[in-house]
Amino acid sequence: MPNHLIDPNKWIDLYSDYLFNYTITRVKDRDIAQDLVQDTFFAGLKSMKNFKGEASERTWLISILKRKIIDHYRKINSKKGKAEIRINYNSDSEDEGDWLEERVADPFDKTAEDNLENTELGLAIHNCIRRLPKKQAQVFKMKTILGYETEAICNELDITASNLWVIIHRARTTMIACLEKNWF
Amino acid sequence: MSKKNKIFVTCEEANHNCDKAQYNEATFWEKVKLVIHILYCRACRKHSSDNAKLSKTIAKSKVDCLKLKDKQKMKECFEKVLKQQQQQP
Numbered sequence: 001m002p003n004h005l006i007d008p009n010k011w012i013d014l015y016s017d018y019l020f021n022y023t024i025t026r027v028k029d030r031d032i033a034q035d036l037v038q039d040t041f042f043a044g045l046k047s048m049k050n051f052k053g054e055a056s057e058r059t060w061l062i063s064i065l066k067r068k069i070i071d072h073y074r075k076i077n078s079k080k081g082k083a084e085i086r087i088n089y090n091s092d093s094e095d096e097g098d099w100l101e102e103r104v105a106d107p108f109d110k111t112a113e114d115n116l117e118n119t120e121l122g123l124a125i126h127n128c129i130r131r132l133p134k135k136q137a138q139v140f141k142m143k144t145i146l147g148y149e150t151e152a153i154c155n156e157l158d159i160t161a162s163n164l165w166v167i168i169h170r171a172r173t174t175m176i177a178c179l180e181k182n183w184f
Numbered sequence: 185m186s187k188k189n190k191i192f193v194t195c196e197e198a199n200h201n202c203d204k205a206q207y208n209e210a211t212f213w214e215k216v217k218l219v220i221h222i223l224y225c226r227a228c229r230k231h232s233s234d235n236a237k238l239s240k241t242i243a244k245s246k247v248d249c250l251k252l253k254d255k256q257k258m259k260e261c262f263e264k265v266l267k268q269q270q271q272q273p
Contacts, residue, residue, distance in 0.1 A: 008266055012259045017249040024248045034254055041262050045269060121245040138252075143241055145205065145249050152211065156252065169203050176234045179241065 003145055006051045006060075011041055013134075015058055017141070018126045025119045026069050036072060040065040103129065128178035134170055139164060140171035193217050197227055202232050206239045 002133065016037060023156055043064050051060055055164040128136050142148045143164075193201070198221040204210040207217060222229045250258070 016255055020250050027218055038258055043232050068206055118245050122247040125245055125247045141249050165200055165203060176238050
């Protein structure tokens with residue numbers, strides 16, 4: 001018996017940001033990431049009958065998304081046709097002699113572990129945002145993650161500034177409690 | 185004392201200033217009032233530090249999400265396909 005039900009009507013609301021965040025850490029381009037997420041939803045819809053209910057909807061969608069991301073990299077690799085290895089440290093380059101400096105490891109460079117932790121943290125944040133009431137989640141995302149101006153949000157959602165601050169305050173308080181429990 | 189210029193503010197107002205400060209939207213005077221309030225109010229001090237921690241964490245995570253319009257577009261596209269599929273038995 002399936003333990004998890006599938007309901008595509010809510011997919012976009014529930015998972016699009018989560019999937020997008022997952023994708024954007026793997027492909028660095030917003031447009032491509034968006035296309036991949038959209039493709040994932042379509043693919044999910046097509047193969048809905050294969051959903052066995054063994055995992056949650058989100059896990060299932062992520063597994064589709066992973067394939068999509070791999071396919072994306074395969075495609076751009078085959079477009080290139082051949083491995084391009086170009087190291088231009090020959091004498092006719094203007095930067096002759098600069099190579100050593102360029103190749104020294106950057107001590108402030110992010111390590112793989114840092115990146116991994118950031119990805120997980122991003123997903124944890126999205127998990128917490130998902131638990132917020134819809135309006136709070138929306139305002140919080142616009143203000144904190146997308147960095148919109150207060151006025152822009154007020155115009156778009158048709159609320160007053162003081163209303164916005166109340167919503168922000170509630171959202172922040174809930175987010176603090178949620179991250180406290182799940183992350184720190 | 186006029187209501188606007190008092191130095192000691194309620195916790196509510198301090199919280200409001202604290203939230204504003206997280207987005208760099210608090211005025212200098214609001215920040216001063218917040219700092220004074222925090223000096224004697226333990227609960228707000230805790231909240232203020234937690235609040236700053238939240239901002240820092242989110243900045244560090246480089247979390248990203250879809251823009252409202254893009255999400256709307258995605259939703260419309262998806263619902264079209266969904267409808268098509270539901271019509272076919």
